[in-house]
Amino acid sequence: MNPRNENKKERIYKFINDFIKEYGVSPTITEIAEEFHCVKSNIYKYIVRLEEEGLITRYGRCQIATLENSNSIERIPVIGTIACGKPKLAYEDIEAIIPISKDMLGYGEFFGLIASGDSMIEASIDDGDIVFVRKQETADDGEIVVAMVDDDLTGEKNATLKRFYNDREKKQIRLHPENSLMDDIILKNVEIKGVAVKVLKDLK
Numbered sequence: 109m110n111p112r113n114e115n116k117k118e119r120i121y122k123f124i125n126d127f128i129k130e131y132g133v134s135p136t137i138t139e140i141a142e143e144f145h146c147v148k149s150n151i152y153k154y155i156v157r158l159e160e161e162g163l164i165t166r167y168g169r170c171q172i173a174t175l176e177n178s179n180s181i182e183r184i185p186v187i188g189t190i191a192c193g194k195p196k197l198a199y200e201d202i203e204a205i206i207p208i209s210k211d212m213l214g215y216g217e218f219f220g221l222i223a224s225g226d227s228m229i230e231a232s233i234d235d236g237d238i239v240f241v242r243k244q245e246t247a248d249d250g251e252i253v254v255a256m257v258d259d260d261l262t263g264e265k266n267a268t269l270k271r272f273y274n275d276r277e278k279k280q281i282r283l284h285p286e287n288s289l290m291d292d293i294i295l296k297n298v299e300i301k302g303v304a305v306k307v308l309k310d311l312k
Contacts, residue, residue, distance in 0.1 A: 120144065120154050121163055125174045128181075132212035133308065134172035165207075173207040181207045184220045184240060190254060190269045192225035192233060192285075206238065206308070213305055216242040220308075221254065221269070227285035228252070228269055237309040239269065241302035247272045255283055256299040268293070269304065 123143055127135040137155070141148045155172070158164045165173045173181045186204040206220060223237045231252060233239060247253045253272040256265045270283035270293065283293040 116144070117154050117157060120151070121158055121174065124164065124172055125176050128172075128174060128177050128209065132209035134207065167205045167207055171205070171207050177209070180210050182210045182213060182218065183207050184213075184218050186220035186222065186238060188221060189224045190221035190239065190267055192223050192228045192235070192269050208240070208306075208308075213240060213242070216244070218242055218305070219302070223269065223307075227287045227290050229287055231271070231286035232309075233269070233286070233304075233307055234309060237307050239304050240306040240308065242305050243302045245300050247300050247303050249273050252304040253283075254301040254304070256301060257283075257293070257295060265299070267301070272298075272300070 120140060123140065124135060127139075135143075137148050137151055140155075141151045144151065155164070155166070159166055163175050167173070167183070173183075184206045185202045186206060187202055203222070204220075218240055221239050221241060223233050223235060223239055226235060228234075233252075241254055249272065251272055252269065254267055254269055255272070256267055258264075259266050268283065270285055273282040273284060275282055279296070281295045281298050283295065283298065285292070
């Protein structure tokens with residue numbers, strides 16, 4: 109690689125590294141190409157070279173972790189879809205691994221889910237967003253939780269993403285959708301799988 113290309117490779121690495129430090133996730137190929145005013149195929153060649161030199165690690169097609177940030181990066185499995193409307197099963201298949209800064213999530217063990225539906229739109233969780241969830245079996249009032257509830261027809265456990273409230277006087281749980289057009293779900297018991305801590309979304 110000639111000196112000019114070597115300099116550009118180093119600049120691309122620095123941009124990726126600084127982007128991860130600032131935003132907690134890696135830039136996309138498109139974002140890198142826009143930063144350096146060149147076509148994505150050209151950027152891809154530099155990305156391959158950086159990977160061959162051990163300076164970066166790629167996860168899937170668009171997620172990148174740099175050598176400098178590797179110790180501060182949490183690799184979060186995205187395990188399927190979570191209903192934000194009518195509860196439905198979450199498909200427990202790992203669809204992707206997303207590297208994200210540990211500072212962005214805090215303590216604990218995490219997994220990601222792809223939001224489906226529009227019942228949490230007033231909490232800025234839109235259809236297609238990736239929701240990062242801390243694994244835990246309890247929640248405080250007002251937290252957004254992944255809750256497993258029984259299907260009255262099939263008896264299966266279904267997953268939904270809602271804001272949690274425990275009405276101790278009435279001895280019932282209220283799962284509140286963040287959509288003023290939708291009603292609360294009232295249950296005697298729910299099984300909590302985790303608490304949502306962060307949302308990854310595309311800017312519109």
